[in-house]
Every structure is written in structure tokens, then in C-alpha cells.
């Protein structure tokens with residue numbers, strides 16, 4: 001037998017004891033005592049360790065606490081809030097969901113908190129030296145950036161090993177992040193650029209490499225040099241290689257286009273274009289330094305290839321009706337009426353913070369139902385509500401559809417034509433007719449509420465309606481600053497969209513025109529005159545559309561650049577059917593608005609806006625419309641086929657695709673109307689068209705000079721007239737001759753823009769988000 005080891009000595013002498021026998025004898029006391037020890041230990045832990053646990057039992061009788069604590073069961077994780085947060089929650093007593101996972105920092109936030117330095121790399125290629133010089137100058141100019149920026153490096157693509165930079169971002173020992181700028185000429189002969197492009201393509205297609213291996217870059221932007229003398233258009237090859245590189249870089253970086261592709265003609269405008277592009281790139285670099293990322297972009301931002309549709313947003317257009325904002329019963333509205341707009345000052349809100357209800361003594365209500373001055377001030381209702389409170393479904397729906405709701409009753413959104421013009425694909429009909437560049441046009445409304453429920457309006461059933469202003473009033477400067485900020489913010493989000501032209505992007509950062517339409521009724525906003533004055537003070541022109549239902553407000557409206565009334569029908573029955581007005585005296589109001597327009601036709605440009613809806617207001621109505629023109633004698637009559645957005649609300653109003661007239665039908669109607677005007681001896685003629693928007697312009701002979709139409713506007717002359725303080729007429733700011741391509745029979749598409757034919761576009765419902773041009 002082997003000797004016992006030291007370990008065996010230490011062990012219980014198992015061989016000498018019958019363990020099984022011991023167990024059988026003592027098992028009950030062993031089990032009981034083990035259980036007791038465990039219980040004592042657990043009780044000790046329970047009593048001695050403080051714990052942080054949600055109690056789902058309502059706390060004792062604090063009315064404030066109960067409003068928040070009772071929501072606790074919604075989530076089962078504890079939320080730790082600061083004293084300040086708690087007290088603000090107590091004040092506002094909002095619906096609060098307690099708990100939630102710890103918020104993960106977005107990648108951008110993570111970047112902001114790190115100490116990464118930013119290295120700008122400027123790549124160039126050259127044959128005859130132009131691009132090299134530009135790249136070196138750019139390197140010098142970007143040198144002055146301090147803080148997190150390292151000195152920029154200028155690199156010749158002819159001398160690089162592409163693998164060091166274009167398979168993955170350069171490896172650096174320190175924490176450096178890279179931003180690429182590529183300055184490239186184009187050659188239709190074989191050069192190093194062909195090799196470079198092949199390399200980019202191969203890297204993207206190589207199955208061993210991630211398809212976006214450069215996604216670790218902070219961003220990139222490309223500027224191309226070309227020659228328009230030999231390659232006049234992009235189709236014929238102007239800057240084609242820069243465009244290709246931009247496309248491949250978008251793929252390789254996983255859509256990190258930081259600024260639109262810039263292009264310049266080396267013999268003409270390259271220097272100024274490059275300088276604008278550089279300015280834009282610098283703004284983005286500032287943004288990156290500040291936030292760590294490129295910021296938000298619209299759908300499609302950074303994509304490699306431009307889509308063939310003008311606006312890719314998808315929108316089901318369904319909006320939840322906000323019960324809170326349903327119109328008051330008419331009897332009530334009438335009873336509470338007061339016409340003194342001055343009283344509104346009492347309820348004026350001057351800051352953008354979400355307002356709570358005003359004091360009961362500050363309440364007011366303005367009645368637009370009648371223009372009698374006799375009504376007495378109303379008994380004060382208990383509180384003034386906001387028209388579109390942040391918590392309302394309307395607010396959620398509007399923001400989901402791309403609106404920025406400013407304050408509590410104003411909205412701003414960029415229209416599809418603004419996006420189209422940014423991409424050089426054409427402006428809306430207002431460019432052809434009046435010279436408005438869509439990328440410099442802001443579409444907004446200071447009142448999201450309206451007093452009609454027109455069958456073709458893509459918002460009815462969603463927006464507040466009412467005959468009276470019974471909401472909190474936001475101050476005009478707050479709205480003005482808010483809508484501008486909202487507009488610019490939305491333009492900036494287009495920065496990464498493929499096809500956006502750098503020079504148009506630059507121009508878009510200066511609003512030149514404002515279309516006060518969008519949705520709702522702008523003149524029901526009590527401070528509309530103050531608002532338009534602010535626009536004019538910044539030399540922003542104003543096109544204001546109203547629905548011919550507020551004669552008092554129309555009469556006191558100060559001159560705008562162009563004043564519209566919507567003429568949706570030629571007779572009372574038809575108007576009732578199509579506009580579904582809330583006012584009982586809608587026809588009288590309508591008539592009175594026409595009279596006012598007639599009176600004011602020598603103060604400003606006046607326009608009738610006809611929206612043709614087949615089966616509602618076209619058939620046999622040309623004569624009736626001619627009578628209305630005779631009554632109002634507008635400077636212009638714009639006729640437009642309705643755009644169908646296919647929402648349930650329009651369907652509910654009995655509208656289908658069958659109600660959308662073909663362009664030929666609109667043309668036939670316009671010719672009939674023109675003939676009817678001629679029969680009455682009125683001096684009008686068909687001046688211009690924009691077939692793409694299904695829109696035609698009839699103009700008064702006042703705007704025909706030496707047989708040529710002058711429908712365009714001299715905007716600077718308009719501001720001069722306004723600032724002179726003297727009376728002036730529309731002829732005083734009549735612009736140059738209407739361009740040939742915009743005149744009747746020529747189609748109206750600006751030949752400088754690129755025409756994009758959408759596949760299967762003919763007579764297809766447009767999503768709501770694309771129907772802004774309706775007004």
C-alpha cells in the first residue's frame with residue numbers, strides 16, 4: 001500500500017467512517033439547521049442594505065405626486081430625476097412615463113464627447129495645373145482653423161497609394177478623424193482619374209471588403225473643374241468625372257456627403273463657385289467640430305445616385321383629427337363675437353415657449369361670421385387654448401408630414417419645387433410667370449386654421465377649422481424668426497441629397513420670396529400686416545392667398561407683392577359644394593371680397609386663383625367665371641388643374657382621380673374663358689403656361705407692352721415703391737418681358753433646367769407631402 005500524501009492526511013478519514021450511515025442518522029437536523037441559517041442570512045440582508053425600488057402603491061395623499069406616480073406601472077425601471085426636473089414636472093404635471101432604458105448616446109453625441117482631432121485631407125488631380133493651384137490655395141485658406149483641427153494636408157492622387165486612403169481611412173496612432181475634400185478636373189482622355197475611379201469601384205464591389213469601408217470618415221465633398229466651351233452641359237460630359245467620384249464616395253462612405261458637389265467652369269466661374277463651395281464646406285466643418293457629426297438630413301441624404309422622382313418622401317397622408325380644435329357650434333360663435341382686433345393684443349404671446357392658457361381676463365374671441373360692428377364684447381370664456389398644442393395629434397401629424405409648427409398656430413414646410421430647384425430640375429410655375437426662383441422661396445402660414453373645408457384641400461379634416469379666432473395669439477416677430485429658422489433648417493437638411501447644386505444651395509440660404517398659403521387662412525392671423533412688413537423689411541416678397549371669406553381683414557390688409565383670392569366656383573351652389581364653407585353668409589362674403597379686390601387693383605397686383613375640379617367647377621362655368629372677372633377686374637387669373645392626393649379625406653369628399661382634369665382639358669377651359677372675357681370687351685389675354693404644373697395664366701392688357709407680355713415682377717422696384725411711402729401701382733413694379741419659353745404655347749419649362757420625366761407619372765395621385773404647389 002502506498003504511503004499517505006500530506007493532502008490525504010488533511011482529509012477526513014473517509015475510509016474509517018461510513019458516510020451513508022451518518023447521513024441516514026442525522027439528515028433531518030442537518031436539513032433543518034441549513035434552512036434556518038439561510039433564512040437568518042436573508043433576513044439580515046433585507047434589513048441592513050438600503051434598496052432603490054419602485055413602489056407601485058399610490059403614495060399617500062399628495063395630489064401632485066399622484067399624477068406622476070400613478071403612471072409608474074407603465075415601465076418597470078427606475079428613473080432618477082434631478083430636483084429641478086422633478087419640480088418642473090410638478091409644475092407642468094404632464095403625462096409622464098417613468099423609467100425607460102438608459103438613453104444610449106447617438107454616435108454623434110459620442111463623438112462630441114471625445115477628444116478626436118480633425119484632419120482635413122485635400123486630394124487633387126491635375127494635368128495642366130489649374131486644380132493643383134486651387135487645391136493648394138484651399139489648403140492655405142483652411143489652415144487658420146484652430147481647436148480640434150490639424151493643419152490640412154494637400155495630396156496629389158498621382159502620388160498616392162490609394163490603398164492607404166480609399167480602402168479604409170488612414171491608420172493613425174493618435175485619435176484623429178478624417179474629412180476628405182476632393183478637387184478634380186474632368187478629362188475625356190485616359191488619365192490617372194480613370195484608374196482612381198476604377199479603384200473606387202473595385203473597392204466597393206470587392207466581396208472581401210465591407211461595401212462602405214470609408215464610413216469611418218467624418219464626411220466628404222467633391223468639387224469639379226470642367227470646361228463649358230467644349231462640354232456645355234452635364235449630359236455632354238461637363239465635370240462628369242467629379243460627378244462619378246462623388247457618387248462612388250457616397251457609396252464607400254455609407255452616405256457621408258457633407259456638402260453638395262460643386263462644379264465650376266475653369267475658364268469662367270470656377271473661382272467664385274469654388275469660393276462659395278468652400279464657404280459651405282467650412283460651415284459644415286464648424287458643425288462637425290461643434291457636434292461631432294453631420295447633423296440631420298432629409299430622406300435620401302448622402303445617397304449615391306439621384307432619384308428620378310423629384311421628392312422621395314413617402315407619406316400616407318392620414319392625419320388624426322384633433323377633437324380639441326373642432327369649430328364651435330355656430331350659435332356659440334356668433335354669441336361670443338367681437339370684431340375689435342385691437343383686443344387681441346391682450347392675448348398676445350411674445351416668446352416661443354409653449355404657452356399655457358392665458359389668464360381668464362385676457363380672453364378674447366374674434367368673429368369672422370359677420371362684419372357687423374355692433375356686437376358686444378363677449379363674456380370671457382374660461383381659458384384661451386392654443387390652436388395646435390404640442391400635445392395634440394394634429395401637431396404630431398403635421399410634424400410627421402414635414403411641417404415645422406412654429407409657436408402654436410403657424411407652420412412652415414419646404415415644397416417639392418424648392419427641392420426640385422435645388423437639384424436644378426426646375427422651379428414651380430411662379431418662376432415661369434413671375435420670376436420666383438423656387439429654391440429661394442419660403443412657404444408658410446401664420447394660421448393653420450381655416451374657415452372652409454374645400455373638397456380638394458389635402459388638409460381638411462386634419463387642421464383646425466373655425467369662423468373665429470379663439471386661440472392664443474403669437475407675436476409676429478416670434479413667428480417671423482421661427483419660420484425663417486424652420487425653413488433654413490429644412491434647406492440645410494438637403495445638403496447631402498445627391499444632385500443638389502452647390503451654388504443653388506448657397507442661394508437658398510437667402511430667402512427672397514414668401515408664399516403665404518401652404519394651408520389655413522393667413523389673413524385670419526390678427527397681426528398679418530405686421531408680419532408682411534417684417535418680410536418686406538428684409539426684401540422678401542409676399543404672395544398672399546386668401547379664401548375670399550374675410551372681407552374685413554382683406555379691406556385692411558396692407559399692400560403685398562401679389563394678392564390672391566381663391567375663386568373655386570362661379571356660382572353660389574357650386575361654391576357651397578366645393579368649398580364647404582363654415583360661414584352661413586359665405587356668398588355675400590365672397591362677393592364683398594371681389595369688390596375689395598376691384599377697389600385695390602391699382603395698389604397691388606391682384607390675382608384670381610381658379611382650381612379646376614372636373615365634375616365640380618369646370619363644366620359650363622366659363623361664362624360664370626367671366627362674370628366674376630368682370631366684377632373683380634383682377635390683374636391676373638391663374639387657372640390650375642386640381643392635384644389629387646388620394647387621401648381618405650379627399651375620397652370622403654367624393655373626389656377621385658376622375659376629378660383631375662387633363663392638361664388639354666384645362667387648356668380648353670382657359671380658351672373658353674378667354675373667349676368669354678373677350679365677348680364682354682374686357683382686356684385680357686392668355687399670357688403664359690407651365691404645363692408641368694398644369695397651370696395657365698390669363699393677364700390683363702395692363703401687363704402687355706408693345707404686344708409683349710410682362711408678367712414678371714421687378715422685386716427691387718416693389719421694395720423701392722414701398723419704402724418711398726408714396727402711393728404706387730402694380731405697373732410701377734412690372735418686370736421684364738415674360739421669357740419666350742414661358743409664353744402660351746411654349747410649355748413653360750426653363751430650358752436651363754434638367755427635365756425629369758417620372759415613370760408612370762400620368763394622372764397618379766400625389767402623396768400629400770407633394771401637393772403644396774396646389775396654392
Ligand SMILES: Cc1cc2nc3c(=O)[nH]c(=O)nc-3n(C[C@H](O)[C@H](O)[C@H](O)COP(=O)(O)O)c2cc1C
Pocket residue numbers: 125126127128129130131132185186187188189225226227228230231237238239240266
Ligand atoms: C484633353 C482634355 C479633355 C477634357 N475633357 C473634359 C470633359 O470631358 N469635360 C469637362 O467638363 N472638361 C473637360 N476638359 C476641361 C478640363 O477639365 C479643365 O480644363 C480643367 O480645368 C483642367 O484641370 P487641370 O488644369 O487641373 O488639369 C478637358 C480638357 C482637356 C485638355
Ligand code: SF4
Pocket residue numbers: 415416417418428429430436437438439441442443515772773775
Ligand atoms: S410651389 Fe409655392 S412655395 Fe413652392 S416654390 Fe412655388 S411658390 Fe414657392
